[in-house]
Amino acid sequence: MYIKGIKFLSKIVLSLVAILLTTSIGFNTGADATTKDDALNTVVNFLSAQKDCDVDSMVKYSEHAQKITNLKEFYSNFCKENPLQKATITKLSIINDTTAIASIESNYKDRIFISTMPVIKKDGNWKIIRGMPGTDYVEKSDNAKRTIEEKEIEGAIKDYSADIKSGEINKMKSHLIISPETNKKLLDNHLEALSEEPTPELNTQEINIIDDSVAIVHLQTKFDSVSFANKIMVCKENGQWKIVIGHSLMNASIPITEKPIEIK
Known part of the structure; x- marks a missing residue:
């Protein structure tokens, strides 16, 4: 029974690895330097704006996955109710010239968020995609x-x-x-x-x-x-x-x- 369970778990692990294999921590060093810098700066600028509750800049450097009608009002309310105390970009992966993925740890007064989200280039400007729902x-x-x-x-x-x-x-x-x-x-x-x-x-x-x-x-x-x-x-x-x-x-x-x- 124990061996059977181990074999079954191995199937799950293999499936996960095949789809989601991640083998390093840090920043992608093989990508074009300009693309990497532009994508990274967008994430940094958004998080800095969020920390300062600079709503105009938050809107400038982001889009919301849920297509919120009044994003500026949404960000303003969120900042006031949940001020960002600290943020760390733990990893940035450049997928191609117009797509990246960023992992972020965000510290608030009573909660820590761990989130990974797309960063995409639209109409010549990089934007971080916020509001990605969890797997639940x-x-x-x-x-x-x-x-x-x-x-x-x-x-x-x-x-x-x-x-x-x-x-x-x-x-x-x-x-x-x-x-x-x-x-x-x-x-x-x-x-x-x-x-x-x-x-x-x-x-x-x-x-x-x-x-x-x-x-x-x-x-x-x-x-x-x-x-x-x-x-x-x-x-x-x-x-x-x-x-x-x-x-x-x-x-x-x-x-x-x-x-x-x-x-x-």
Whole structure:
């Protein structure tokens, strides 16, 4: 029974690694310096504006994933009720010339937020995409009412799932955009191991189109007796939607008290 449980858990781990493999901490050093600096400066400028409650600058350097009508009023109320005390950019990954992913730790009076969100270039300006819901929030879309783009993304994920069964690493990788800092050999090993296990069912629960070439997908991975969910980024590259791996998306928080216990 114990061995069976270990084997089952290994299947889950392999599936997660194949989709979300992250092998380094820090900043992408292989990307074009200008692109990296511009994306990073946008995140820094937004967080500095948030700390100062400079609402105009917050709007300038961001967009909200939920398409809020009056973003300026929303930011103003949020800043007053939840002043940002400290923020740390823990990682920035450059995906391509117009897309990046930033991980941020934000400290408030009674809470710490850990969030990873897209940073995209639109109309010549970089913007951080705020308001990404966590994996526990799902607004399931009606498959019959999905747009052409949403159906293309759903099809791309199904094609990736089908090619896992083939065992051909290059076929599997043709559906992926791999962040430059990812350990390619380790990824190949995991993809090979994944193809040797029963393939999980990948279901797209929700698709949030950010712009013409970037979307966020709430993906459910189902095994025979268990399932789990995560949010992934997909980008359009040479007309094909691909899954971004090497920097996973998340949005979570933990409470803090006035006297936290620090372990040194």
